[in-house]
Amino acid sequence: MTIMILLFIMARFMVAGAFCPVKCVCSKKDLLYCKDRSITDLAKLAIPHNFTFVHISDTQATEVTDDSFQQMLITLRLSLDSNRLTTITPGAFQDFPLLKSLKLSNNALRSLPPGVFHTLIDLEQLFLDRNLLLYLDPLLFQNLTNLTELALNRNNLMELSHELLAHQVNLKILNLSRNKLSALPKDIFRSLTKLTSLILYENSLTEITPSVFHNLPDLVKLSLYSNVIKVIDKDAFYHVPKLRDLTLHKNCLQTLADGLFLYVNELEALSLYDNPLTELPNILFGKMDSLRSLWLYNTSLSTIPNFIFSNLTNLETLVLTRNRNLHSLPPDTFTGLRRLVVLSLHTNNITSLPEGLFQDLPNLQVISLYNNHFDGLSENLFKPLINIQAVYLNNSKIMTLPGNFLKMVPTLERVHLDGNPWMCDCRLKEFKMWLVQNVEKVYNSTSLLCHSPSTLAGIPVLKADELVCPYTTINVMNSYVSSTPASSWHNLTSMLTSGKEVISTVTDQVVSETDVSMTDPSLYWHFYNRTSPSLLNNNGTTTVTFFLNNSSHNMQVEKVFRYNLPYGKLIYYGNLVNLTMQICYIFVTCFSLMKIRKLYQYFHTFNEPVVLVRMLIPLGSLSQGTKRQVL
Secondary structure (H helix, E strand, O other): OHHHHHHHHHHHHHHHHHOOOOOEEOOOOOEEEEEOOOOOOOHHHOOOOOOOEEEEEOOOOOEEOOOOOOOOOOOOEEEOOOOOOOEEOOOOOOOOOOOOEEEOOOOOOOOOOOOOOOOOOOOOEEEOOOOOOOOOOOOOOOOOOOOOEEEOOOOOOOOOOOOOOOOOOOOOEEEOOOOOOOOOOOOOOOOOOOOOEEEOOOOOOOEEOOOOOOOOOOOOEEEOOOOOOOEEOOOOOOOOOOOOEEEOOOOOOOOOOOOOEOOOOOOOEEEOOOOOOOOOOOOOEOOOOOOOEEEOOOOOOOOOOOOOOOOOOOOOEEEOOOOOOOOOOOOOOOOOOOOOOEEEOOOOOOOOOOOOOOOOOOOOOEEEOOOOOOOOOOOOOOOOOOOOOEEEOOOOOOOOOOOOOOOOOOOOOEEEOOOOOEEOOHHHHHHHHHHHHOHHHEOOHHHOEEEEOHHHOOOEHHHOOOOOOOOOOOOOOOOOOOOOOHHHHHHHHHHHHOOOEEEEEEOOOEEEEEEEOOOOHHHHHHHHHHHHHHHHHHHOOEEEEEOOOOOOOOOOOOEEOOEEOOHHHHHHHHHHHHHHHHHHHHHHHHHHHHHHHHHHHHHHOOOOOOOOOOOOOOHHHOOHHHHHHHO
């Protein structure tokens, strides 16, 4: 029995080989494969009729005529891709009554004759992609009622007739990408009730009208990226309830309509990046239990509305990077995202993060905050992140961090802190202790270098031993107010002389004073960074912070009227002026003492009283006139 089967198989192969055309291969049953650049005329191949799959590619053939094939009564698949076809006659495929798949991809077709596909009533797949088609006859696909997949991508189509797809009631996949379509007819998709995938990326579409997708109840994938879409009607996605994959990135959207995504509750992936979005509506997303990723980077957003993501309860990946106008985030931005695993906020211009920003993210594992411009980070910022594993804070202008900043996250495995201008003073002392104890968790720990003070510049933070703060810091940002009650300044002076820290917010008078013990440098950081930015940004007031070390009376001005002054020169010239004044004082004092001494000696010579002695002259010895004068 086995021998008979083998003989039968060998006989079939011998028959196939006997009828296999020259320059073709018939190694598999029912498969004819011809690939030769010397082939210029398909008719000369004399393709046998007993093959179900005919594949002819990479030839120099330029046309398919009525005589190119004989009666192909059992052929189900015909592939003529990657040739040089420019012409197809109206009856070229009339001898393929059972054809299911026709592939004419990657040729040089500029047009197709009307009726060329009219005999292919069983055709299910038609591939016309990667040609030079400029126009399609409105009735070109009229008889292709069983068509399930149509590829028209990578052509030069500028417009489509509203009747072009009127009879494709079974179509499931339609690819119109990489053409030059600037608009879509209102009812072009009205008959495609079974369509699951609509691909329209890389065209020139400018607008999505309210009814263009209205009759697509089974649509699952919609690709609209890389167009020039400026407006999307608020009801555009109202009638696509099964939509799972929506791509809108790389368009020209500046705003989004209120509630645009309220009714696409089955969405699993949504991309909005690379749009010049300036703002988002307060209500944008409906209940989306299936959405796993949201891409919203490289926009012009300046803020994110509170609670905007609250309906995305199963979101796992949120990307909000490369938004150059994004300077801050409201405290309830991420409320509701309890299953978020990855949060990307890097390469923005964020200067501060509110303390409770991450309070609703217990499952977050990776947070990326690098390439920002942080003025300071709250000590308890990461405390709610009980499952965090990787933190990226590199290249973010961070000068110091509180000692307990990363102690709150025991699950941490890797932290990136390199590329920051570390200020190696007493405020960094406790955080340095954490670094020493967790050096294996810090990526490239030796690259953490001191930027200031100048005496420690360039030294690795881990090797900086003397972390002291022998100075007073004064910040005067928005205004200078001199009309402060004497009583307030008296209290301020008394607190300074006691070696304590004072943070005073001055408007028309001293509004508040906070007395903080100098025994904990991290408290100084906490008050300085938590209080000052909020007061400056919200109230436009002036924040003055004094820090006095009991062991030294040297002063250093950090910022005065928004200008950074060189510390070393300021101290040097201050001491020089002080020394000059002391020398002048000594000189004037010595000169004054010399004058006083000379004056003293002058008056000291008149200690003896003056005695007046009356001389008695005998009257006899005087002349008569003289006697009269004497008497």
